[in-house]
Amino acid sequence: MTDTQIITAQALRDAALQSKAWPFEEARKVMKRLDANPSAKGHALFETGYGPSGLPHIGTFNEVLRTTMVRRAFEAMSDIPTRLVAFSDDMDGLRKVPDNVPNQAMLTEHLGKPLTDIPDPFGKYESFAHQNNAMLRAFLDRFGFEYEFVSSTERYKAGAFDEALRGVLRNYDAIMDIMLPTLRAERRATYSPVLPISPTSGIVLQVPVEVVDAEAGLVRFEDEGRTIEQSILSGGAKLQWKVDWAMRWVALDVDYEMYGKDLTDSGVQSGKIAQVLGGRRPEGLIYEMFLDEKGEKISKSKGNGLSLEEWLTYGSEESLAFFAYREPKSAKQLHIGVIPRAVDEYEQFRGQYAAQPIDKRLGNPAHHVHAARGEGVPAEGPPVSYGLLLNLVGVMGADATQAQVWAYLANYAPGVTPESAPSLAGLVENALAYNRDFVAPTLKRRKPEPNEALALAELDAQLVKLDSAASPEDIQNIVYEIGKDQRYGFEVLRDWFKALYQTLLGADQGPRMGSFIALYGIENSRRLIAEALAE
Known part of the structure; x- marks a missing residue:
């Protein structure tokens, strides 16, 4: 059953306009933007940016997912058509060889070249960028996202950015005035908003550039001791990424793009450049970064991020989307250990959804998890956690x-x-x-203490009296009563449960024991108790 079958479209829109869930708050920014300055393109454009200099990880996927959540929230409130562009900055020069890919020596030989001109170290695709782009698109397609993939290389070479590039040359000095104060002295000496592609080495050059003719796109620069005069149009150059970012906003007329906290200053500078180019920065959320289990920022070059395949090996697709939805402005550790909790927390919210009023549903993470996939929240879930x-x-x-x-x-x-x-x-x-x-490699059951052994023996004696079809609740009540019995010396009930987990399951934490015993079976559970007592 879908949301539209349960509530009317008008009721949904009214509730969405009032919802405090962050996707709706972000979507209202876009509505306000378009109300104040209607776009000639006739639709709201949402964009995500991605640099394929390393294997895409969950952080990359997360940005598309969250942006899609905002897009769907906007569609719930507005009749304005929407588009989502997933932009790959694949014409960027490779600056560092990632640690988590093969053929490192080969990649080192191609440092500085556009990512689409570097051979695929896996030997499957036309280039390293094509390999990483294919991975990202496979991730997005698996989740059923509706998006348009755009390659920077293709747009540059096709001339789609030529007019915007002329705009950069026309406003070259103004852009330099924005950028130079933000750079160190040694960087200022060689900085240029334009990065020409060397006609000899094919490297994306980081050299000073002189504008010769803005309308013709001509610039002059030094390359291996020679003075070169070359057009930056149709793939002859790309832009420094902050300038490139601003140019993209203006050329595509982007209305919304979110980015990480580490790019806060870059967003300010790119916004100023966009204004110089005659446009405006898009609306957007500045989100906190995912951290690895050591608390360090996830990096494509380090390869310390959790891959999508790893998450989906150990957890559900919905749990991944749920993890991404929660608290985007708070830093979160992203590692294997967070998966089980994410799975069960998602199921808890999904289970609450059907009985909630409209306003609560729109604040329920399960709504946004499934809206991003264009589907309603399932009424049924698994019978066990x-x-x-x-x-x-x-x-x-x-x-x-x-x-x-x-x-x-x-x-x-x-x-x-x-x-x-x-x-x-x-x-x-x-x-x-x-x-x-x-x-399994970490489980180790400990020997019960004398008082714990007495309590376990009593549990066994009570279980033997039960029918094999006893309910989890009946079993749980027995477990509770034994833990509260002062004869067994548990100061708090938590100590009894911890003893059960450590002596029977070999872990510090565990489930409701009534549910576990019912699932595992009374006879099997008695066997575990016997093994513990034999210690």
């Missing part, structure tokens, strides 16, 4: 199979199959992979 699945496969060991897991699930939720519950089938695969790679 991801955390519970991880605990199940954890006690089953690294060699657990899908068939074994589904046998337990069928007992816990009769009738459930991979065909009837595809979302659960995906989570089973994720849990088995996560357990194999990260959980």
